[in-house]
Ligand SMILES: O=c1ccn([C@H]2C[C@H](O)[C@@H](COP(=O)(O)OP(=O)(O)OP(=O)(O)O)O2)c(=O)[nH]1
């Protein structure tokens with residue numbers, strides 16, 4: 001399906017792209033003006049320079065890249081970030097450095113990935129009687145770890 005995308009700035013950077021034919025996510029490029037130092041334990045809101053028009057019934061999720069997580073402890077504070085269908089502002093990526101060294105974020109690096117997914121809208125109906133299941137109220141390791 002086609003998604004309209006608008007470059008708000010940083011026209012020199014590539015549009016998000018699937019790096020392999022079977023990739024779930026489009027890698028997103030950091031549209032910072034210059035290098036940004038993210039100290040251990042600190043977070044930083046990374047601009048992408050992009051806005052999108054997502055059709056009703058879909059969303060985009062902003063997810064971490066596992067390579068950055070494994071190598072540097074770089075992940076996203078609010079993962080997965082939610083881009084609502086009605087959002088027309090700049091997509092931003094809330095990066096946190098959980099590593100023990102400062103991270104130098106460079107302009108144009110692939111900082112996260114964006115997955116488009118269907119979302120269901122529901123209508124909540126209140127009741128006092130929920131159906132009985134084998135799990136019941138057991139959770140949080142109820143079945144063992
Ligand atoms: O990683 C993210 C998460 C959100 N957003 C934008 C798009 C999204 O549609 C909007 C609102 O996000 P969310 O609903 O997660 O935040 P909120 O704190 O509930 O804000 P709001 O009251 O604006 O919904 O912010 C991003 O650009 N990047």
Ligand SMILES: [Mg+2]
Nearest residue numbers: 082083084087
């Ligand atoms: Mg919200």
